[in-house]
Amino acid sequence: MPELPEVETICRGLRPHLAGRRIIEVQVLERRLRHLVDERLAERLQWQKITAVCRRSKYILIYLQKGLIWVLHLGMSGKLIHVDAGTPNQKHDHIIVNLDSGRQLRYHDPRRFGLSLLATEQELETLPQFNRLGLDPFDGKFDEVYLYSFTRKSARRIRDLLLDQQVVAGIGNIYANEILKRVGVRPTARSFRLTREKTRQLAATTRTVLEEAIRWCGTSFSDYRDADDKFGEFQNHLRVYDREGEKCRDCPGVIKRVALGNRGAFYCPRCQR
């Protein structure tokens, strides 16, 4: 579900509610996520004060005192919402955090592909989830030179290269397709065939599309909601994703869908060559 723009939106939404708050009590209702949740999570979080909320790739980092970080990933179907304590529990609410504000943070994930773990600041970059992550697209070092160093030497399809978190951290299937539409390249194109100029456009467009999606508070295709459980709006601005059979917004073409490694790739055959 949540790719970089959705995770960024959630972090921005949570930050004012969480920063400076103290955790009073934690209930873990379901430990079976992607990995088993630390059985001591509740006690380790209790009485901790939250100092900051940050995003790294598609991970949400909740900074606590004494250099401790609560790392969360929302998988495909996860939500992290801030609600009134009286809000009725929903099916698949797995972790409930009571705050000293009298409100709650709830981790909800029907498919349980998400992840929760605790790490220290020193450990963070050495974790398997982080130690091989590529650059964030908003990192100043993410540019044509960086991207070309990957594209020019890979035979993979460019859609798959963009999904590789070791290359760019934060892109998922929706935005990979949308970015390629904007640069006029088919998702099936072999990476090494991109010219240096196309690669330059790809790097620049990656940032443009993600920025735009953040401005629209992400894409609510089905499950995604922001920190206040509200919909994003970028689904109204998608040019190819989930638009099979519909007319291209930029030319008379009709959007096609092909299966690429068990996941849909969408493109306009007329304006993507």
Add this chain to the structure above:
DNA sequence: CGGTGGACCTGCTGGC
């Protein structure tokens, strides 16, 4: 090593 395909889950949709 690089690249592909399946597994992990639940829930929804569309076809019959």
Add this chain to the structure above:
DNA sequence: TGCCAGCAGGTCCACC
């Protein structure tokens, strides 16, 4: 109406 196949925003691992 009901059933079942197929598909869904991510990641990881086995295998070629």
